[in-house]
Structure formats: C-alpha cells, structure tokens
Amino acid sequence: MVVLEAKDIKFIKNGRRILDIDTFTLREGEVTALIGVNGAGKTSFMQILALLQQPTSGQVLFKGEPAGKKNLLPLRKRMAFVFQQPLLLDMTVRENIETGLRLRKVAKKEIDRRVALWLEKLDIQHLADGPVRFLSGGEAQRVSIARALALEPEVLFLDEPFTGLDSPTRGQLLLDMAKLLQGTKMATLFVTHDYAEIPYLAHRLAVLDQGRIIQTGTPRQIYERPKNQAVARLLQWVPFRSEMPLLISQKRGH
Numbered sequence: 684m685v686v687l688e689a690k691d692i693k694f695i696k697n698g699r700r701i702l703d704i705d706t707f708t709l710r711e712g713e714v715t716a717l718i719g720v721n722g723a724g725k726t727s728f729m730q731i732l733a734l735l736q737q738p739t740s741g742q743v744l745f746k747g748e749p750a751g752k753k754n755l756l757p758l759r760k761r762m763a764f765v766f767q768q769p770l771l772l773d774m775t776v777r778e779n780i781e782t783g784l785r786l787r788k789v790a791k792k793e794i795d796r797r798v799a800l801w802l803e804k805l806d807i808q809h810l811a812d813g814p815v816r817f818l819s820g821g822e823a824q825r826v827s828i829a830r831a832l833a834l835e836p837e838v839l840f841l842d843e844p845f846t847g848l849d850s851p852t853r854g855q856l857l858l859d860m861a862k863l864l865q866g867t868k869m870a871t872l873f874v875t876h877d878y879a880e881i882p883y884l885a886h887r888l889a890v891l892d893q894g895r896i897i898q899t900g901t902p903r904q905i906y907e908r909p910k911n912q913a914v915a916r917l918l919q920w921v922p923f924r925s926e927m928p929l930l931i932s933q934k935r936g937h
C-alpha cells in the first residue's frame with residue numbers, strides 16, 4: 684500500500700530548478716533509501732515529503748489525501764523524524780520521549796506504556812531518569828529513535844541517523860534498527876551518505892541526480908545493473924559491493 688506519494692514535484696529557487704520529480708512513492712512496511720551526491724536535492728525533497736517545505740508545483744498525497752494548508756498539521760503529526768543530530772531537549776531521557784506524546788494529547792496510561800516499551804526496545808531503560816546532557820552520541824541517538832518510534836508514526840524520516848557515530852556503535856545501532864523496523868507498517872525514507880548502510884535497512888533504493896530520480900529498484904538491482912554512468916559513478920566507492928550481505932533484499936526474496 685502506498686502511504687506517501689509525490690507527483691509532478693517541481694522546486695525552483697532563484698530561477699534554478701532544484702527538483703523535478705514525476706513520481707515517487709513510499710510504501711507501507713518498506714524502507715526506501717535515497718542517495719545522491721551533495722547538492723543533488725535530498726534534503727529539499729525530504730522536506731517536501733515531510734510537508735515542511737512547499738514545492739513550487741506538484742502534490743504530496745498521504746494515503747491518497749492531497750496535502751494542503753488545511754490538513755498540514757494533522758498530517759505532520761502522523762510522521763516522525765530522526766536527524767543526524769539527536770536534537771534532544773535539556774530534560775531526562777524519559778521526558779524527551781514523553782514530550783511528543785503529550786503534545787499529541789495521548790492519554791497518560793498509554794504514554795507510560797509506550798515510553799516503557801521503547802526504552803526497552805532501544806535498550807536504554809537504565810538511562811531513563813538521567814539527564815540527556817551526559818549521554819554519549821550513540822545513547823543520545825537511541826533516545827531520539829525511541830522518541831520518534833513512540834509516536835507510532837505512519838511515515839518515518841531517517842536523515843543520516845548513523846553519521847558521526849564510531850564504527851562499533853553505528854554497527855550495533857544499525858542492526859538494532861533493522862530489527863525494530865522489521866514487521867512494522869511504517870513507510871520509511873532513509874537518507875544516507877554511507878552506502879554500506881543500505882543493505883542493512885533498505886528494501887528499495889532511489890537515486891537522485893541533479894534534482895531528478897534517475898533510478899529506483901532494490902539495492903541489488905541497482906548495484907548490479909546501474910542504469911547509467913551517473914549511477915555507476917555514485918556507487919563505485921561502495922566497498923565490496925558485490926559481496927555485500929543485502930540482508931533484507933534476500934529475506935524478502937528479491
């Protein structure tokens with residue numbers, strides 16, 4: 684099922700075409716990785732999909748409902764973000780996870796249930812009542828993931844969430860994240876500059892080049908058959924790409 688759909692998106696700034704995307708979809712239960720060189724338009728496109736930025740023309744549909752001024756806020760409440768910087772409030776871990784739920788007027792009992800659940804799933808129960816100020820980078824990112832997932836969003840945006848973490852911390856968090864996303868109904872967009880992360884999380888891959896989506900498919904399809912020179916060039920630095928585990932693609936029988 685298509686959860687989020689972008690149609691005929693054009694985004695023009697200072698007379699320059701930043702984005703020109705005919706069609707793009709995020710589907711239920713699927714993680715789509717979006718890659719492209721610096722300046723390709725990933726952030727702009729993510730902001731448009733997250734309804735944080737209005738395109739010059741075109742439409743974003745949420746489960747078939749066109750997003751417009753009237754339904755912007757209720758639709759945004761059905762989405763959640765994890766950024767490269769955890770952007771935590773100067774409170775305890777527990778309070779950080781609770782805040783978004785309170786803003787959405789979730790009942791106290793349900794807040795307690797969800798906070799306990801996501802503290803456990805992210806393995807941060809022991810940090811719950813301490814201030815976020817003293818957390819390591821990896822712990823802070825776990826809190827920001829728990830905060831996003833506790834909202835039970837229908838769409839999840841992951842904006843380079845593992846960048847800046849050391850290798851073992853990142854590896855463990857990637858594996859934990861893959862487990863957490865398995866079997867959920869969320870439609871997830873995953874922007875990353877580290878292509879080695881893709882096979883662990885992404886079912887689909889979309890390549891953005893100069894504002895256009897130039898190829899979509901499973902990671903394996905794209906690694907094995909890049910559509911043109913631009914895609915091949917982009918992926919040429921992926922280490923050992925032919926031997927990569929491609930965990931999710933294999934499990935799903937692609």
Ligand SMILES: Nc1ncnc2c1ncn2[C@@H]1O[C@H](COP(=O)(O)OP(=O)(O)OP(=O)(O)O)[C@@H](O)[C@H]1O
Nearest residue numbers: 696697701719720721722723724725726727728876
């Ligand atoms: N509001 C704006 N006004 C003018 N130019 C903009 C605006 N937003 C983005 N751009 C330009 O659009 C292009 C795409 O930017 P964007 O940040 O979306 O790319 P990106 O793929 O996310 O890059 P990076 O990987 O470096 O974050 C860039 O050339 C940027 O300078």
